[in-house]
Each structure stands twice: as C-alpha cells, then as structure tokens.
Amino acid sequence: SQTIHQWPATLVQPVGSPLSLECTVEGTSNPNLYWYRQAAGRGLQLLFYSVGIGQISSEVPQNLSASRPQDRQFILSSKKLLLSDSGFYLCACVRSSGLNYEQYFGPGTRLTVT
C-alpha cells in the first residue's frame, strides 16, 4: 500500500520568510500528486497538481510555487510568505487503476504565518 509523508508537521514562520514543504510518496510509481490548502473553517483548495517529473499545473494565482524533481517527491515553496498563506497544507496522491481511482492524503503541514 502507498504511504505519503509530509514534513514538517507544524511550522510557524514570520511574514516575508521563505517556505519549503516536502511531500514524498512510497509504494507506487508515476502517481498524480496534488497540493491543497485548507484555511481555518474552509474547504480544501487545490493549489497545484503534477502528472509527472517536472510537470506542474497551477490552479490559482498566488505567491506559491511547486516543483516535482523526482517521481515521488513534490515540493511546495514560497520566496516570501504572506499572512494569508496560513493554513493546513495537504499533499495527495491519486493512483488510477482502470476505471477506479484511489486517493490518499498525507498527514499535512499546519503553517502559521505571524
């Protein structure tokens, strides 16, 4: 079975500082990978998705970026954090098999920008 690792689990960063969140996946190959953000009391917002190494699609304009340097590694970054970047960041992996799709989420990173 596949496992998604995210780190760090929690992070407190000042406004204007850089950010790097990492997601790695075990137990599958060539997965579709996703970054979501969940602000307090709100639903999940899709930020980026990737169907392969070096392939990134951005869903919303923002000061965040994503990279996929390896098949099972997905990184979320920012050069300068804003207060509005606070939230719960979740990495997800979708593995398709025929007509069935199985989705898994990592444990998430809770980011507080102060």
Next chain:
Amino acid sequence: RKEVEQDPGPFNVPEGATVAFNCTYSNSASQSFFWYRQDCRKEPKLLMSVYSSGNEDGRFTAQLNRASQYISLLIRDSKLSDSATYLCVGFGGGKLIFGQGTELSVKP
C-alpha cells in the same frame, strides 16, 4: 456556483439516529465521486467511493443520481465516533473537486 456544494451543517443528532447528507455537483462530466471523513485538525480519509449508482459499506450507503447531479450519504445507527466533517468530492479531468464539508455531531 460552486462545482460541488454541500450543506455545511452542523447536523446534531442523537446516538442511533439515521442521518443523510446531500451533495450537488455542476460538472456533468465528473466521472467518479467520493465521500471523505475529516476529523478535527487531521487529514481527510476516504470513506466511500461511488463509481456507478451507489455503494454500501456497513452502516454507510452512498447513492449517485447522475440525472439530477447529486450524491447522498446515509449513515444508519450513528455512533459517537461518527462525529466529523464529511466531504463530498468529485473527480474529473484528473482533479479532485471538494465540497466544503458537512459537519456531523453525534450526541449521547
């Protein structure tokens, strides 16, 4: 209009009650649907997948009505441990589209 819409609740029900959540979607091309459960400050976990007209797993039943573009989740004999937020999700075009979630609180 949001692509996936849910009543945010909260639904406050006594133990043993039957509760139903509805979810509507706007994209008729959506291929599959899912119900996730999310506990407070935790990641969403897949509860049930709906690929055809419905699915049943123990006390949980999901139904899909493509003509009316809605999905439902029925929980029978609700337990205290069922208290959580339930997320309705559509899958299409390689992406998951999440509803905002419905909060359920089961009371003793």
